[in-house]
Amino acid sequence: MAAVRPRVVAALAARFRDLDLAEDAFSDAAAAALVAWRQQPPGDHAAWLWRAAVRRAIDARRKAAVRRRAQHDLRQPEATPEELLIAAREPIPDERLRLIFVCSHPALAPDTRAALTLKVVCGLSTERLARAFLVSEPTMLQRITRAKRKIQAAGVPFAIPEPADWPERLDAVLSTLEVAYAQAYEDAALTEEAAPFTAEVLRLSGVLAEVLPQEPEVLALAALVRFAEARRPARLDRYGVMVPLEDQDPALWRRDLMVEGAGLLERSAEMGRLGARQILAAIHAAHLSRAETGAAPWAEIARLYDALIAMRPDVVVQVNRAVSRGKAFGADEGLRALAQLADEPRVQTWRPYHAARASLLNQAGEHEAAIQAFEAALRLSPPQAERRFLEQRMAEATRSLRGGRATFG
Structure with missing residues (x-):
């Protein structure tokens, strides 16, 4: 059901013009499916959920008497354009993109647009969103609730705006796709809730590149997603450990x-027209150059991160910059760069920060501190493949620590 949720919710929102109603109706339909499908699973899960959700949405509106025109017979409806869309085996990009553009409305605060879209369109949990945006769960819930109310109060139309109005929404749309892909990418084994985003963002970034071929940041996002996905077959070893x-x-x-x-x-x-996503894509391309040269150009990658941090001075870029400097100029240099974030509260609950610090400390021979950093990363619920990798590296640090201590008989 998780795989079809975004398509059904997007079509429900387009039909009923109400994000909360769309989500609630889908949840009710999914609960009904858990009972009904035990006896006779449908041939088309998406079509079944769509019909059930429509009936529940209509019933909810009737009971609330919000809109009198929704009070009509609940007999099996004739096929509508939305229903034909949902019944299709392959996802149709128009509905998904329409809702992404709606949630990226300029009336909403920039830091809210991507979060709302990931919640409504992609179905990410509030807890997962809070981790992605480095905020507390109550803060994220508050942002999403306010955004939904603002959309409803403003009567934001559920349609892609005219091309002349796209630029003011485009960065938020790209940020949504970027964050969605990042959530999927961190799970090397693709076993968690964000796993479907890999194929979907690969597809949608390609669609946008076709629709907006003169937008360099659109092309850059499509490029960096393809560069990252190119490495997918090499990200797990035969034991299921992240590489x-x-x-x-x-x-x-x-x-x-x-x-x-x-x-x-x-x-x-x-x-x-240089933008942050072009630099990110160039960093990915530099890593891939190892396929031809045999060695990653870490000094070049570090310089690219220096350029990126001027455009995106956030903690994510700073951590990645520190890692690249550690690879290019030695672990001590990387640790110095990472130390600048030590007083930043948000990184204390961000797993990549602790994992990066552990790796650099281990590289510097500070094995006891590295073990503590590995333990901090492991406490933050890594995906299984990453957990195995961190445990493996922590065990290596432990052996190095023991081997470096003198023993006296």
Whole structure:
């Protein structure tokens, strides 16, 4: 049911013009499905959920008497454009993109648009969203609730705006796709709730690149997603343990996605309008150059992060910059860069910060401190493949610590 949720919710929202009603109706339909499908599973899960959710949405409106025109016979409705869309086996991009653009309305605060879209369109839990945006769960819930109320009060139309109005929403749309993909990417084994976003963001970024071929940041996002997905086959070892980028076998990387991404990035660069996503894509491309040269250009990657941090001075970029500097110029340099974040409250509950610190400390030979950092990362609920990797590295640090201590008989 999780796989079809975004499509059904998007179509419900488009039909009823109410985000809360769409989510509630889908939840009710999903609960009904748990009972009904035990006896006779439907041939088309999405179509069944759509019909059930429509009936529940209509019933909810009737009981609340919100809109009198919703009071009509609940007999099986004739096929509508929305129903035909939901019944399709393959996701149709129009409905999904329409709702993404709606949730990216300029009336909403910039830091709320992506979160609302990920909640409504993608179905991410509030807890997961809070982790993604480095805020508390109550804060995230408050943001989403306020945004829904503002959309309803303002009567925001559920349609893609005219092309002339796209620029004011485009960055929020791209941020939504970027965060969605990042949530999926951190799970190397694709076993958690964000797993479907990998294929979906790959598809939607391609759709946007076709719709907006003159937007360099659109092309850059499509490029960096393809570069990252190209490495997917090398991200797990045969035991299901996450393999970090620097240890991956380039022979396993997908050349078709690498070539497609390179073409998109080249087109983006030709437009002469540099943006943060172009630098991110260039960083991914630099990593992939190891397939040809045999060594990652860490000094070049560090310089790219220096350029990126001028555009995005957030903690995510700062942590990645510290790691790259540690690889390029030594662990001490990386630790110095990371130390600048020590007093930042948000990183204390952000797993990548502790994992990066543990790796740099281990690289510097500070094994006892590295073990403590590994333990801090493990307490923050990593996906299974990453957990195994962190446990493996912590065990190596423990052996190094024991081996470095003198014993006296």
